Amino acid sequence: QKEVEQNSGPLSVPEGAIASLNCTYSDRGSQSFFWYRQYSGKSPELIMFIYSNGDKEDGRFTAQLNKASQYVSLLIRDSQPSDSATYLCAVKGGSYIPTFGRGTSLIVHP
Amino acid sequence: ETGVTQTPRHLVMGMTNKKSLKCEQHLGHNAMYWYKQSAKKPLELMFVYNFKEQTENNSVPSRFSPECPNSSHLFLHLHTLQPEDSALYLCASSQDLGGDYNEQFFGPGTRLTVL
Numbered sequence: 001q002k003e004v005e006q007n008s009g010p011l012s013v014p015e016g017a018i019a020s021l022n023c024t025y026s027d028r029g030s031q032s033f034f035w036y037r038q039y040s041g042k043s044p045e046l047i048m049f050i051y052s053n054g055d056k057e058d059g060r061f062t063a064q065l066n067k068a069s070q071y072v073s074l075l076i077r078d079s080q081p082s083d084s085a086t087y088l089c090a091v092k093g094g095s096y097i098p099t100f101g102r103g104t105s106l107i108v109h110p
Numbered sequence: 111e112t113g114v115t116q117t118p119r120h121l122v123m124g125m126t127n128k129k130s131l132k133c134e135q136h137l138g139h140n141a142m143y144w145y146k147q148s149a150k151k152p153l154e155l156m157f158v159y160n161f162k163e164q165t166e167n168n169s170v171p172s173r174f175s176p177e178c179p180n181s182s183h184l185f186l187h188l189h190t191l192q193p194e195d196s197a198l199y200l201c202a203s204s205q206d207l208g209g210d211y212n213e214q215f216f217g218p219g220t221r222l223t224v225l
């Protein structure tokens with residue numbers, strides 16, 4: 001069974017700090033990796049997609065992928081209270097349907 | 111209306127009731143999904159439709175019955191549910207099922223409570 005593991009948290013960081021969210025996956029054939037953000041009471045929205053090993057940057061967000069070690073991470077620089085949300089990792093392999101982790105709750109305190 | 115819409119947003123039903131959840135996507139997508147989201151659990155995939163054809167039934171109990179009359183609409187018919195079925199039910203759509211990049215767009219969800 002394909003598994004995607006995330007620490008449920010909460011991860012608490014001060015405003016302005018770097019938040020580091022991690023995700024590991026079991027399917028070595030996985031090819032596409034997604035980070036969704038879900039605010040409390042809202043639906044998930046895609047914030048990052050990564051396909052190749054290495055880093056991908058978009059504004060304050062950086063996704064890091066290491067296929068050999070089977071992990072993908074999301075870094076949020078200059079964290080803001082508005083970043084407080086649950087971050088869902090999703091991994092897509094041979095199956096056409098992504099598998100989601102349980103999500104990590106992030107709290108950014110002023 | 112834009113994106114993915116779901117109705118109703120909240121639903122309280124008894125175990126003997128029959129109700130339906132509705133999802134509509136205005137994105138021109140061909141694939142639609144039902145997910146169940148319970149507290150502290152990963153998103154659970156329930157059903158997938160691609161071009162109106164069901165391609166995935168993730169061992170969902172028969173008290174949940176999906177219907178996809180066209181690529182824009184998806185229903186989830188509910189009957190004789192159990193209290194443990196109380197959860198947030200999310201509908202999502204994507205362009206199709208292929209490719210490496212296949213962003214899913216989620217609706218706001220229906221918060222279901224079974225008494």
